[in-house]
Amino acid sequence: MTVRIVLSAALLLSAGAAHAQTIGGNAQPAQQPQPQAQSLGGPVVPGVCLLSREAIFANAAVGRAASARLQELTQAAQAEIDAQRTPLEAEARALEGQPDNAENQQRRQQLALRWQALQQQAAHNSREIEATRAKALERIANEAQPVIAEAYSARNCGLLFDRNSALGGNFANDLTAEVVRLLDARIQTITFERERLPQQQPATSPASDGQ
Numbered sequence: 119m120t121v122r123i124v125l126s127a128a129l130l131l132s133a134g135a136a137h138a139q140t141i142g143g144n145a146q147p148a149q150q151p152q153p154q155a156q157s158l159g160g161p162v163v164p165g166v167c168l169l170s171r172e173a174i175f176a177n178a179a180v181g182r183a184a185s186a187r188l189q190e191l192t193q194a195a196q197a198e199i200d201a202q203r204t205p206l207e208a209e210a211r212a213l214e215g216q217p218d219n220a221e222n223q224q225r226r227q228q229l230a231l232r233w234q235a236l237q238q239q240a241a242h243n244s245r246e247i248e249a250t251r252a253k254a255l256e257r258i259a260n261e262a263q264p265v266i267a268e269a270y271s272a273r274n275c276g277l278l279f280d281r282n283s284a285l286g287g288n289f290a291n292d293l294t295a296e297v298v299r300l301l302d303a304r305i306q307t308i309t310f311e312r313e314r315l316p317q318q319q320p321a322t323s324p325a326s327d328g329q
Contacts, residue, residue, distance in 0.1 A: 150191045158286035168284060168290040174262060177298045183307035191250060191312045195243040202236050207297030242317060249313040259307055265300035269293040 175181035209229055216222045270278060273291055282294055 133301045149310050157214055162288050162290045165271065165274060167273055167275035167278050167293050168281040168289060169266070169292070169297065170281040170294045172282065174293050174297055174301065175258070178258075178262075178301045179306045180258055180261065180301065180308055184258060184310075187308075187310060188247070188251055188254065192247050195247055195312065199236065199240045199243060202239070206232055206236065238318075242315065246315050248311050249315060250310065253313060254308065254310050257310075261305050262297065262301055265304060266293070266297055268300060272296075 175185075206229065209225075213222060213226060213229065270293065273293060275291065275293075278293075280291070281294065
């Protein structure tokens with residue numbers, strides 16, 4: 119029997135996303151993994167199998183490698199923003215308490231424009247990191263698909279459920295560990311660079327449109 123399992127991008131890369139810094143802002147704390155539901159026992163239900171996509175990513179070698187690489191790229195993207203933010207902050211401090219004359223007003227206006235441009239660059243960097251994450255996740259999902267199908271067939275499964283949604287029962291037909299083992303035998307790591315996206319043009323103000 120052939121089965122097609124599509125790994126959820128949001129769930130599969132949740133471990134990697136938890137480690138990534140937010141571009142232009144503070145890092146978000148990593149979420150603690152939820153404990154596996156305590157088994158309530160009972161008979162094995164023939165044909166009903168379980169799988170944890172989060173555990174596949176967290177434990178498979180390729181998932182750990184992708185998460186580490188994504189963290190490197192995120193830190194590099196953040197460093198680009200920090201390098202531009204430091205002189206702007208210094209200039210803002212220098213303007214504090216200065217007279218509100220025409221010269222200083224012009225300097226403040228120019229500084230505000232540079233801050234706005236930096237915020238736009240930070241948002242752009244975030245979009246590039248997200249695009250990088252999505253592409254890496256697609257590659258991992260493609261590698262995992264055949265081994266999930268292999269484990270599914272070997273256990274004579276007829277249904278596959280998310281293990282994390284199970285409240286309890288007999289977990290003898292949990293495919294997760296087998297899928298991790300098969301995936302490790304298939305691939306250990308992937309390499310990728312940061313995706314580059316075209317810069318978004320700011321919206322044109324109606325007042326600036328030509329007649």
